[in-house]
Amino acid sequence: MCFLGFGSYFCYDNPAALQTQVQGDMKVDTTTFMALYAWYSWPNVILCFFGGFLIDRVFGIRWGTIIFSIFVCIGQVIFALGALFNAFWLMELGRFVFGIGGESLAVAQNTYAVSWFKGKELNLVFGLQLSMARIGSTVNMNVMGLIYSRVQEMLRSTGYTTLGVTLMIGGVTCIFSLICALVLAYLDRRAEKILCKEQGKTGEVIKLTDVKDFSLSLWLIFIICVCYYVAVFPFIGLGKVFFIEKFKFSSKEASAINSIVYIISAPMSPAFGFLVDKLGRNITWVLCAVVTTLASCIMLAFTFWNPWIAMCLMGVAYSLLACALWPMVAFVVPDHQLGTAYGFMQSIQNLGLAIIAIAAGMILDSRGYLFLEVFFSACMCYMGQVILKPLSVTGGDLNLSSRKREKLQKLAAAEAENQEKLRCQNEDDLAKLQPQNEFSLRNRYLSRLGAQLPGNYAACHLSALAHKSVLK
Template identity: 80%
Template sequence: MADHEERRSLLGNQDEVSFRGRRPPGKPGTKLPAICDPNHLLHRVLVLVFMCFLGFGSYFCYDNPAALQTQFIKDLDLNTAKFMQLYAWYSWPNVVLCFFGGFLLDRVFGIRLGTIIFSFFVCVGQVIFALGALLNHFWLCELGRFVFGVGGESLAVAQNTYAVNWFKGKELNLVFGLQLSMARLGSTVNMNIMGWVYSKVADLVGSPGYTALGASLMIASVTCLFSLICALVLGYLDRRAEKILHKEEGKTGEVIKLTDVKDFPLPLWLIFIICVGYYVAIFPFIGLGQVFFIEKFNFSPAEARAVNSIVYIISAPASPVLGFMVDKTGRNVIWVMIAVITTLAAHMMLAFTFWNPWIAMSLLGVSYSLLACALWPMVAFVVPEHQLGTAYGFMQSIQNLGLALIAMAAGTILDTKGYLILEVFFCTCICSEYFVCVFLTFSAFDTLNLQKTATSDEE
């Protein structure tokens, strides 16, 4: 899904009012119970629970196709290229919405209504997706994924805005880490449970097929409904806190000016290239990974789903730790190069050896987490603060454009050439990113030195 948790550099510069240090107004001698007091840690922990589950349904359902790859291809009579359209249709709306999601939250809907609307889009999109499978209409599945994508990326922006609004300060990094962990938990649970759900539904309906597939996806939509309920509860709690604390409704801080694109420096364009070239070798591979592990390593479907989910499992605890390490050491571009090299090593192991794939996938999980921690903050090092909204929006947009195009290309390569050539294609993408990293090191030498100096001064 393109890694929305790495927006913290942008979000951290906002001017939202912290809840700390304020007392709720009331009659002298009255005191709200801790669970009802927006100033109290217990109440904010309650808010954090709903905040974390806000994106659970979106992340759970995003990789439903990957968890049920075999079933989709068989039950709906698809080739791999058509199957990968399910990921492409998620990315298409976000080529544009990454520019306007923050604007809609700030200027049109407001954070509370906007979160509810985007959660509703996610829920409705998943239901349409499930109906498409249930009725054996693939075009309806594609429509469902498009609607799902309209809400998915913007919902992540809303989730981050809520986090800043309630926890800006020393707790914010922990909150972002918890949100990331919950997101990865949703992806992991999906990978490991949807195959079991499908088999149980198939037993109930009498045989596997598109009816069982559609019913399984409809069951998965319950997680999106749960996230919609969390959005409603969060809206109520935030509005209540606004009245008690006389605070303003939170803003994303994303000011998008397309005219700024012409002023982007060369290092920023290199960062964009690295972002696209790296992530297209991760998410499309995970989307196609289940059958790969079954065919090459003779894994059972359950084992294939488990090893395919290890990237998400590792990134949940590793991202905060690696982010802290990058913050302390600086030299982000060096860490990006290390992540690129280790990712290339992981793909080469999967392509050219029969070593236990748990090794390569674990390495891929660590590399993916390291790159996310090191790459996204680099944008703030090479552009002025007033261009951050546009830079991050453009970065997300071209990332989704790349994912949409490569998802279709990967499916076609797999149908015509097989998994080996597909892995060679991914290795080529990663190799090209290494040379871009080297070029970035020289083109942004002064900036990187300043970054190192600033890090040393903080220490």
């Protein structure tokens, strides 16, 4: 289950690991290069709403996982063929197909986890899945450059052919994920027969009409999600050349430091998740993550300090924000709207990533890395000043401690139970006051006299009798 998404996350950042090679071999500028990330995000602006539906209602969890894994494999093959044939438009098509399978495969992975581990070790399983995903991204950052060099030595040539072969070799990880999907399907089918268990369901009920009921707090959470992630992921996509040009690192060193965000998030995400669960104060943690990320952006933009410091801070902040931000949705949205809220949040996130990926490339081509880092810093400042402050006012219990939130939840549960009891009592009182027809009144009178009623009367009209105990 953990290895199911390994290939997807490994190949997602193939362009970042080979930025210099892609731009050099395909002869494209940074704006065109960043379109590879934009094309991955475009299909997920819509598929975030329908991925869970396709798994629940159309394919089923087993076939859905296999189909999305096949999309990932096909997308990576098309991406590699685009490099082999020196056709950048084909590479963009490959990223589009890859994106169709990538995000939906993550939904399938989470569905398997809930199906197999709900009620026991679920948080640990989610933490392990996230860690394995980050390991896939880290291995990609540090390995793809070496593979390119080895392929270049074997072919004794450079250019788009070497790039295509390298990307094709990277696609082996996607085949590995497909094998994991097939094994999971076998295990799940076997468990269905032995344990009489049902296929997993995502639990997501998507109703676009719920959007009109979203509160201001929820919209502010959406904006925070977009502003933060568009300042982190596009930078990682462009970071390798930045470290080479500004800090004069070698290609290997630049890949290593560019992957430090993923390396740190692998072990820190489960730890921070446990910490936020125990302490609460979600808005405070989000604010800490934003300030820390802002500090790292400023260090990278205006200083020549060792960039390991700034990137380590960014890795810690990224892990902290993910653990504090995403659970906040459940605090401001009713349970029946959670699927719609999370789907909309992912949709807006992918829309923002698609647009900012292209914008970041244009800024870099026209103004350079300094203006790019200033732009990312402005996103952080905008979050801190314009969004987080009103969110702390309108967010209700978002910044409560976990103990206080638990007390409020218990009070709310007790109040709901009292309301339900009162409702039932009122219904009983109303039932007693309802007028009865002549037939019911006669049966009621006869039953009080102790008369034996016919069997069909007793079966059909017991609700009209005042003393059912006399009917023997």
